Amino acid sequence: MTPVDGPVHSAVRLPGSKSITNRALLLAALADGKSVLRDPLQSDDTLYMFEALRSLGVDVTLTDAGDFEVIGVGGAFSAPAKSPIFIGNSGTTVRFLTAAACLAPAGSDVVLDGVARMRERPIRDLLGALISLGVDAESVNGHGCPPVRVRGGGLPGGKCLLRGDVSSQFLTALLQAAPYAKQNVEIEIVGDLISKPYVDMTQNVMHAFGVEMVNSNYRHLTVAAGQRYEGREYDVEADASNATYFLAAAAVTGGSVILENLGAGSIQGDAKFARVLEQMGCDVDFGVHIAVRGPQTLKAIDVDLEAIPDTAQTLAVIAAFADGPSTLRGLASLRVKETDRIAAITNELTKLGVGVEEGRDFWTITPPAAGQYQPAEIKTYDDHRMAMSFAVAGLRLPGVTILDPGCVAKTFPDFWERWEKFFYTAKQQ
Structure with missing residues (x-):
């Protein structure tokens, strides 16, 4: 990078x-x-x-x-x-x-x-x-x-019982x-349900195709038999999880990014990632288009990401440039993703000279004293979100090499082309 x-x-x-x-x-x-x-x-x-x-x-x-x-x-x-x-x-x-x-x-x-x-x-x-x-x-x-x-x-x-603390999928x-x-079909959730916005998304898409379900406070969910999905034309929203890397670029460089095809009307919970950046000192316009302008100094944060776990790696890298230690909580589901994402972030941020305390479901991330970051080769663990998250670090730090960059094909095949177009080829203002 x-x-x-x-x-x-x-x-x-x-x-x-x-x-x-x-x-x-x-x-x-x-x-x-x-x-x-x-x-x-x-x-x-x-x-x-x-x-x-x-x-x-x-x-x-x-x-x-x-x-x-x-x-x-x-x-x-x-x-x-x-x-x-x-x-x-x-x-x-x-x-x-x-x-x-x-x-x-x-x-x-x-x-x-x-x-x-x-x-x-x-x-x-x-x-x-x-x-x-x-x-x-x-x-x-x-x-x-x-x-x-x-x-x-x-x-x-x-009727069935289903644990809610492993995966909302x-x-x-x-x-x-x-x-x-x-x-x-009547489903009773045992314990707390994680990633609730994804269940809201499911309900929204089911409704669009003509089927209703009843959600009683994420504890009991019922779908009446005999309903049928109906074919239709359906517009797929831009990916709010993948948007986080571009918003992060504004945050860590003190720049500005506007998402032309994603706004406050999104059915995706990850669109609210911009609100987390607002807590870190970013200026956020959460309207028809989501826009973020980064501050001169990013504020450290203590935040629960249980509802939006796919944004956690992005925020972990941003936190490495904040003005003090940040704690990111509610991360238990990251243990069973494409890799053990908690361990992976700990390993790779540490290589950059960042202090990381890892728990079962949290990180505390401490930027290095006096900005003494280290160059490093970043392993991606065949995890698309590791590669894209550390692209954000590469905007700020010399000597960041991302191994197996092609793993982004899982959800964003032309990520690197867009990254270069938006942040390197375009004229800096």
């Missing part, structure tokens, strides 16, 4: 949201009729979902305009064309399809498998909930992680499949 020679100033357009694209792909696949998804994200994660749905008999095509056209199967997948269905390290794909795979024909098995890291990512709680709802499902290796096998034949439905997976159950 090459440090910039002053504040960056740019207006940024971003690709579509991974979280919304994969939700909309699945719901369009289950729907009656044709759907067109406008401006979807095309990345490793969404293309794994795309290809998996095709393996289950869904007619999904990519148009010349970059849209996804989906001919829905009316809630009934075909027997898989291949087994196992390979889904890389896409958490949304494996979790969403584990719940929906029971909609394959009776007697058919759907097996989902991925890379080595996927075989370490827990899915036991989702399998347990599905079994309670009458589905024949198992972890093939018996260790509560993929590969998973799901027997087709439908979703009987009923388990809940989303159950909710999305629930309309095609034989009886109402």
